[in-house]
Amino acid sequence: MADYIEAKNLRAAQGTMMTCTYCGFCKSVCPTYEGIGWDPSVARGRIILSYGLLRKDIPADESVVEHLYQCTTCKDCERRCPSGIEVVDVVERARRDLVASGKMLPRHARLVASVAAHGNPYGEAKRVQDALRLGGGGGELGYFAGCTAAYRNPSIAKATASILDKLGEEFSIVDEVCCGSVLQRIGVDEEEVKELMERNVEAIASAGKDEVVFSCAGCYRMFKEEYPRHVKVDFKVKHISEFLAERDIKLSPLRKKVTYHDPCHLGRHCGVYEAPRKLLARVPDAEFREMPRSKDTARCCGGGGGVRSAYPDLSEKIAARRVEEASFAEVLVTTCPFCVNNLRVGGSSCGSKVQIMDLVEFLEPLIEA
Numbered sequence: 001m002a003d004y005i006e007a008k009n010l011r012a013a014q015g016t017m018m019t020c021t022y023c024g025f026c027k028s029v030c031p032t033y034e035g036i037g038w039d040p041s042v043a044r045g046r047i048i049l050s051y052g053l054l055r056k057d058i059p060a061d062e063s064v065v066e067h068l069y070q071c072t073t074c075k076d077c078e079r080r081c082p083s084g085i086e087v088v089d090v091v092e093r094a095r096r097d098l099v100a101s102g103k104m105l106p107r108h109a110r111l112v113a114s115v116a117a118h119g120n121p122y123g124e125a126k127r128v129q130d131a132l133r134l135g136g137g138g139g140e141l142g143y144f145a146g147c148t149a150a151y152r153n154p155s156i157a158k159a160t161a162s163i164l165d166k167l168g169e170e171f172s173i174v175d176e177v178c179c180g181s182v183l184q185r186i187g188v189d190e191e192e193v194k195e196l197m198e199r200n201v202e203a204i205a206s207a208g209k210d211e212v213v214f215s216c217a218g219c220y221r222m223f224k225e226e227y228p229r230h231v232k233v234d235f236k237v238k239h240i241s242e243f244l245a246e247r248d249i250k251l252s253p254l255r256k257k258v259t260y261h262d263p264c265h266l267g268r269h270c271g272v273y274e275a276p277r278k279l280l281a282r283v284p285d286a287e288f289r290e291m292p293r294s295k296d297t298a299r300c301c302g303g304g305g306g307v308r309s310a311y312p313d314l315s316e317k318i319a320a321r322r323v324e325e326a327s328f329a330e331v332l333v334t335t336c337p338f339c340v341n342n343l344r345v346g347g348s349s350c351g352s353k354v355q356i357m358d359l360v361e362f363l364e365p366l367i368e369a
């Protein structure tokens with residue numbers, strides 16, 4: 001029997017969807033279209049599928065679900081769209097309707113269950129503070145490490161803490177749970193995401209923090225863009241690159257060819273382009289060069305929007321293409337542990353020799369204490 005769904009979340013986007021002229025300008029930038037190559041894998045196709053779900057013209061069959069979940073939510077299509085369609089909002093609404101109708105992907109269901117049981121999507125039983133044991137000081141500065149740095153890339157959390165120590169900052173790690181980014185991206189009910197937001201802002205308030213720094217672009221975007229829509233954020237929110245760019249940091253020379261990958265969460269979603277570049281430009285002897293697609297035109301690493309967990313092969317292909325664009329460099333720096341990991345997977349699949357590092361890992365050994 002055909003499986004039509006009640007698309008309550010998509011209702012509010014009906015007018016938006018109807019403004020798509022099917023011009024196809026979005027095709028030139030979509031990283032999943034480049035990987036798959038037919039219309040349901042690009043913004044206009046996803047708009048048509050979402051509209052079809054809303055109107056009950058099409059059932060939510062396996063292929064519709066797949067194409068809506070293969071969007072990395074990178075937002076590049078929105079930059080190209082002459083109708084100004086908020087494609088990511090439409091896709092995420094469609095996903096909330098699919099989840100509400102019992103269509104959550106099994107791999108995503110495992111992440112959701114882990115966040116409910118452990119407060120993180122990686123199935124780790126330890127709290128972030130116990131996993132990292134960094135930044136014992138008090139002070140009014142908090143560091144929100146994020147689940148990926150805490151459990152998968154502790155070198156990023158350690159480098160961040162070491163930099164803050166070298167700068168003489170008194171700080172402590174927030175008694176955090178998952179920021180909610182992964183749940184928000186894959187279509188979990190916003191009330192459930194709000195519970196995580198409340199737990200985090202309460203932990204920050206009870207620790208007396210008036211400023212919180214983030215080394216993860218995804219967590220930063222949640223606190224900067226999405227938390228204020230649901231909870232009171234009465235502390236300053238800064239990405240570590242912004243925090244460091246404001247300071248007079250002395251860096252040792254490094255004779256390397258360096259380039260920078262803009263994470264979609266930090267760049268297109270939050271407009272932070274200059275702070276990481278200012279820091280890289282301050283490294284004496286480093287030769288910085290932009291990738292052909294950079295800043296607002298930067299190509300997605302392919303890992304976002306729940307794509308990496310649900311469609312790892314697609315994610316890897318997109319990452320490999322992105323790393324190949326950096327073949328002129330010796331070091332590819334980025335500002336998100338999730339991008340670091342996905343680009344490393346892509347780099348090894350295409351045999352790239354480029355070293356892929358987070359900005360804090362790159363800068364930490366160069367900062368004079």
Ligand code: SF4
Binds near residue numbers: 021024025080085087
């Ligand atoms: S660029 Fe915008 S209006 Fe044109 S097809 Fe894509 S989503 Fe539709």
Ligand code: SF4
Binds near residue numbers: 032033046074078
């Ligand atoms: S958000 Fe990115 S992946 Fe999704 S349709 Fe737009 S360009 Fe493609």
